[in-house]
Structures are given as C-alpha cells and as structure tokens.
Amino acid sequence: MRIIGPVGSYRELGLQDHLCWVHGDRGDYRPHLGEFFRDGLGRGLRVAYLGSGDARMVRELVGRVAGTGPLRSGKAVRVISFEEFYGAEEPVDPAAVTKRYDAATQEALADGYRGLRIGADMTDLVRAPDRQDAFARCEVLLERYSSRHPLSAMCGYRRELGDAVAQFACLHAAVPAGLTPFQVFACGDGAVGLLGEFDQACQGAFERALRRIEPAPGDSTLIFDLSQIQFMDHHALLSLDSYAEACPVPVVVRSAPPLVRRAARVLGLEHLGHLRLGDL
Amino acid sequence: MRTGAARGQVGHFHEAGFYSSDAEFRALIVPFAEEGIAAGEPVIIGYDDRKNALIRSWLTDLSAVTFPADSGVYATPTRAIAAYRRLFELHVAQGAGQIRITGELPNSGNGGMFDGWDRYEAAVNTVWQDFPVWGLCLYDTATAAPVVRDVVERTHPRIVSPSGVRRASDRFQVVADFEALPPVPDPLEETSPMIELVDRSAAEARRALAQIGRGQVTDTILDDLLLGVSEAVSNALIHGRPPATVRIWAAPDRIVVSVHDQGRGPADPLAGLVPAAGNAATLGLGLWLIHQLDIDVALKHADDGFTVRLRGATTTG
Numbered sequence: 290m291r292i293i294g295p296v297g298s299y300r301e302l303g304l305q306d307h308l309c310w311v312h313g314d315r316g317d318y319r320p321h322l323g324e325f326f327r328d329g330l331g332r333g334l335r336v337a338y339l340g341s342g343d344a345r346m347v348r349e350l351v352g353r354v355a356g357t358g359p360l361r362s363g364k365a366v367r368v369i370s371f372e373e374f375y376g377a378e379e380p381v382d383p384a385a386v387t388k389r390y391d392a393a394t395q396e397a398l399a400d401g402y403r404g405l406r407i408g409a410d411m412t413d414l415v416r417a418p419d420r421q422d423a424f425a426r427c428e429v430l431l432e433r434y435s436s437r438h439p440l441s442a443m444c445g446y447r448r449e450l451g452d453a454v455a456q457f458a459c460l461h462a463a464v465p466a467g468l469t470p471f472q473v474f475a476c477g478d479g480a481v482g483l484l485g486e487f488d489q490a491c492q493g494a495f496e497r498a499l500r501r502i503e504p505a506p507g508d509s510t511l512i513f514d515l516s517q518i519q520f521m522d523h524h525a526l527l528s529l530d531s532y533a534e535a536c537p538v539p540v541v542v543r544s545a546p547p548l549v550r551r552a553a554r555v556l557g558l559e560h561l562g563h564l565r566l567g568d569l
Numbered sequence: 570m571r572t573g574a575a576r577g578q579v580g581h582f583h584e585a586g587f588y589s590s591d592a593e594f595r596a597l598i599v600p601f602a603e604e605g606i607a608a609g610e611p612v613i614i615g616y617d618d619r620k621n622a623l624i625r626s627w628l629t630d631l632s633a634v635t636f637p638a639d640s641g642v643y644a645t646p647t648r649a650i651a652a653y654r655r656l657f658e659l660h661v662a663q664g665a666g667q668i669r670i671t672g673e674l675p676n677s678g679n680g681g682m683f684d685g686w687d688r689y690e691a692a693v694n695t696v697w698q699d700f701p702v703w704g705l706c707l708y709d710t711a712t713a714a715p716v717v718r719d720v721v722e723r724t725h726p727r728i729v730s731p732s733g734v735r736r737a738s739d740r741f742q743v744v745a746d747f748e749a750l751p752p753v754p755d756p757l758e759e760t761s762p763m764i765e766l767v768d769r770s771a772a773e774a775r776r777a778l779a780q781i782g783r784g785q786v787t788d789t790i791l792d793d794l795l796l797g798v799s800e801a802v803s804n805a806l807i808h809g810r811p812p813a814t815v816r817i818w819a820a821p822d823r824i825v826v827s828v829h830d831q832g833r834g835p836a837d838p839l840a841g842l843v844p845a846a847g848n849a850a851t852l853g854l855g856l857w858l859i860h861q862l863d864i865d866v867a868l869k870h871a872d873d874g875f876t877v878r879l880r881g882a883t884t885t886g
Contacts, residue, residue, distance in 0.1 A: 488772065488799055489807065490770055490772065520775060522796070522799050522803070523800065523854060523855060547789070547792060548795065551789075551862075552796055555861045555862065
C-alpha cells in the first residue's frame with residue numbers, strides 16, 4: 290500500500306512510495322537516505338543513488354549511507370549520474386526521463402530484484418527558476434510511474450530553495466506534514482488524486498500544479514479523484530473547470546465529498562461547467 | 570383596458586400593493602392576472618398554499634399561469650433572483666413580450682424572516698432590467714410589520730391600491746441609494762465568543778469552526794458554514810483592511826460566525842445578490858456563493874468596518 294498524504298516522521302517506505310524529503314543540508318539528509326537504502330536492500334530492492342560530482346566520491350557516499358562499506362562490485366547498489374537519467378539537453382524531457390527510470394526499474398527486475406529504489410537530492414538541479422517547470426513535470430510522471438511499478442523514490446529538496454520547495458513537494462504522494470496544504474498524487478488506476486485543502490491561499494500553487502498535469506498518452510479521458518479532499522473553495526473549483534475546458538480530452542471528476550459537490554452545485558458547474566461529474 | 574405596464578415595456582415594472590382582506594387581495598390580483606391571460610402573457614404566481622388556492626378559484630383560465638412548484642425559490646434572495654432569471658429567460662426564449670409575476674416575500678406576517686429580502690426588493694429594480702417583467706408584490710397590512718411596509722415603499726417605484734389607483738412612491742430609493750436594514754443583532758453576539766482569531770488564515774478559521782461546530786449542527790449545515798467562513802475570511806484578508814477578526818459562537822443546535830475587517834466592504838449594493846461581473850477571482854463571486862447556502866447571511870457596513878455574519882442552525886432559521 291502506498292503512503293498517500295502528509296507523513297509526520299520518516300518511517301519504512303514500501304515498494305512504490307514516492308516521498309518528498311525536505312532537509313536543511315546534506316548532513317541532515319544522509320542519515321535518512323541511509324535508512325531508506327538499508328530498508329530497500331532488506332526488501333530485496335536494488336537501490337540507486339542518483340547524484341552528480343566525482344564518481345568515486347559518490348560511490349563512497351553510497352557505501353557509507355548504505356552501511357555496506359566502500360562498494361566493490363555488488364549489483365544491489367548502484368550509482369547513477371544525473372546526466373544518465375536527466376540527459377544533457379535543456380530543458381529536460383520529462384517523457385524521456387521517465388523512460389530511463391522505467392528501463393532501470395525493468396533492469397532491476399530482470400536481475401532478480403523486487404524493484405528499484407532511488408534516492409536523490411534534487412536541489413541543485415532545480416535551483417534555476419527556468420528549469421523548475423520541466424523538473425516538476427518529471428515529478429508528475431514519476432509519481433504516475435511509481436503508482437504502477439515497483440519504483441520507490443525519496444526526492445530530497447533543501448530548504449534553501451524557499452517557496453519553490455512546496456511546488457515540488459505537492460507533486461509527491463508522501464510529503465512531510467505541514468509543508469503544503471494540498472497534494473496532487475497518482476491513483477493506482479491512472480486517476481489523478483487531489484488531497485488536502487484547496488483555497489484562495491494556495492490558488493496560485495494549485496493552478497501551477499494543474500498546468501503540469503497532462504493526460505497519459507492514449508487515454509481518452511482524464512479522471513480526477515476527489516475523495517481525499519478536505520476542503521475546496523470556489524477559486525479551486527473554477528481552476529479545475531478551466532483546466533477541464535483546456536484539456537485535450539474530457540475531464541471526469543469522481544468521488545467528490547459532499548462539501549465539494551455542494552460548492553460545485555452552487556456555482557452551477559454540474560450543468561454549465563466543463564467537468565463531467567463521474568459517480569457523484 | 571390595459572393597466573400598469575404598457576405593452577412592450579422594457580425592463581422591470583415593479584409595483585407593490587397593500588391589502589387588508591381576501592376581498593382586497595382579490596381586487597388587486599385578479600385584474601393583474603386576467604389582463605395578462607387575455608393578452609397571452611405568461612403569469613407567474615407565488616403565494617402560500619391558501620392564497621394560491623384562492624387565486625386558482627378566482628381565475629377563469631389557468632393555462633397560461635405558472636405556480637412555481639418549488640417552494641425553495643424563496644430560500645434565499647440570491648437563489649430567488651437566479652431562479653426567476655432562469656424562468657424569465659425561458660419565457661422570453663418562447664416568445665413572451667411581457668411576463669407578469671406576483672408574489673409575497675417571506676416576512677414575519679407569513680411565518681418567514683424578512684432579513685435580507687429588503688436588499689432583494691431593491692436589487693430587482695436593476696437585476697431584472699434585461700427582461701420585460703411586470704412584478705406586483707402584495708403585502709398584507711394586517712400582518713406585515715411596519716419595517717416591512719417601510720421597505721416596500723422605499724423599494725417599489727409604484728404603489729397600487731385595491732381600488733386600482735396607481736401612484737408613484739415618493740419614498741422610492743434607487744438601488745444605489747437604498748439604505749438596507751441593519752441586521753438584527755443575534756443575542757449570542759452579546760456574549761463572549763467561543764474563539765476569536767485575529768489575522769489568521771481561512772484554513773485556521775475552518776479548523777476552529779469544524780471543531781466547535783461538529784455535533785452542534787448537522788454536517789450539511791456545518792459544510793455550508795465552512796464554505797461561508799472560508800470565502801469571507803479570504804475576502805477580508807485580500808480586499809479588507811486589517812485586522813481581520815473571526816469570532817465563533819455556539820449554542821445548542823446553532824452556530825454564529827462573524828468575520829470583521831476594518832475596511833469599508835464592497836461598494837456594490839448588489840454584492841452577493843448576483844455574480845460579480847467580469848473576472849471570477851473577484852470579491853463578488855465568493856459573496857454570491859455564500860448567499861446561496863442554507864445559512865443566514867448578513868452584511869453589516871459600519872463606521873468600524875465591514876462584517877459578514879453567518880448563522881447556521883439545525884432547525885430552520
């Protein structure tokens with residue numbers, strides 16, 4: 290079972306968890322990454338550290354955090370450079386990145402592991418504002434991929450990124466509590482799940498997150514699952530409606546809580562809007 | 570002979586009449602309806618069940634007469650304006666050149682609450698201007714409170730008597746000048762609130778309200794209060810002047826919430842009664858949503874600022 294929602298503290302993550310981990314610096318991050326990798330090795334996963342810099346230094350780092358000593362030739366632990374997954378081109382191509390994650394996951398399975406677990410500190414990659422959109426789209430696709438394949442990932446973001454942290458955090462199924470009022474996550478059946486509270490205060494952040502969601506190739510509809518919403522005001526509903534209007538495929542919403550249905554009815558969206566209310 | 574609105578009248582021809590007996594009521598309503606029926610104009614009639622039955626027995630041909638079956642049309646002023654607009658659009662689309670509508674608004678004389686309907690009576694002079702509507706609002710002098718009579722005279726440009734005499738109301742105020750009735754203070758507001766939040770987020774206000782309100786009122790009413798307080802706090806924080814103060818009171822089966830800021834509040838006299846024109850992200854849409862919920866909403870403009878008061882109860886009111 291994937292962890293969906295805010296998590297109060299680090300705990301064991303499963304085969305398909307996608308966690309955003311926000312930290313002060315690498316010294317703060319490494320112990321958690323070590324636990325994450327040790328737990329993964331114990332579950333029969335291949336673990337991989339995705340990083341930049343000198344390869345030998347990175348290997349030593351992985352050896353230390355994994356508690357396995359400096360690496361020799363073990364295939365259970367890998368080091369992958371950022372360039373290998375994210376390419377050298379600018380901006381990064383989210384679909385191509387996801388294919389590389391998929392290839393690495395399939396390779397782990399072919400080698401007899403139960404799946405792939407990846408840890409990466411994304412901070413330096415997303416520091417430049419003009420790179421953030423493409424990397425956020427990568428997070429959306431990885432979230433979708435991990436909901437259906439044995440890929441678990443802990444994506445580190447340092448607090449020094451400031452407000453930019455929340456825009457990445459909200460695209461993970463599991464986030465530290467208190468970081469973002471809402472999350473956009475992937476349901477196992479391909480639907481996009483919305484979780485938390487959506488009001489005027491996070492209106493800009495929600496609209497930005499929506500812009501990064503695209504229907505999966507070949508899908509004839511895009512389904513939003515609203516069952517995990519605690520609150521949604523008229524700003525957010527209208528944003529969702531605008532998104533539906535612009536979406537190239539019909540947008541269906543399902544499992545809306547009574548409060549959301551109430552607001553939608555009052556706004557007349559069930560008759561006049563661009564949302565198809567699924568099983569309301 | 571045709572009386573009142575001329576054929577082809579554009580806009581809302583808004584009249585009021587006072588009656589003190591069924592005979593006077595009949596004298597006012599039968600010519601109004603019969604002339605409409607004879608002219609082939611749709612006639613919409615909305616009174617209580619007893620008066621509707623009387624009217625049915627007095628009229629010769631009911632085929633062109635509509636008695637809105639949904640008594641919820643008068644649930645809130647905002648919903649009534651929207652519901653009637655839809656009905657008018659339908660009739661105009663079917664070719665109506667004149668639509669006649671008559672009814673009696675909720676007031677203490679007929680077992681309802683007049684709070685908020687004063688703004689409705691003022692607003693319909695403007696918000697139905699797009700339609701060829703002749704509205705006749707009849708009030709019972711025996712039961713309508715003096716304050717209701719006062720509002721009727723200030724919101725209807727024309728007054729008609731049971732004898733058929735029509736006069737201009739010299740007390741009429743156009744909507745921009747209309748002085749709305751101050752909300753009647755709720756006794757709970759005189760007591761210490763359960764909680765007072767100053768310059769806190771809408772999310773914090775919702776959490777406090779959910780904690781206090783759960784179990785006091787039904788989940789449906791609590792949801793409406795949550796939607797309402799969220800919109801009101803967002804408006805206060807964005808459009809108001811700090812500090813924004815939320816106060817919540819609770820009594821068995823009842824919750825009262827006030828959201829106050831030191832700004833002047835919306836200048837538009839129609840705020841909350843119709844959707845704001847233009848950008849959906851404006852102040853007006855949130856207020857419009859609040860006014861359609863199943864809670865009592867009052868707007869108070871005062872020297873110390875602007876207050877939105879929301880009241881939800883498990884029973885009516």
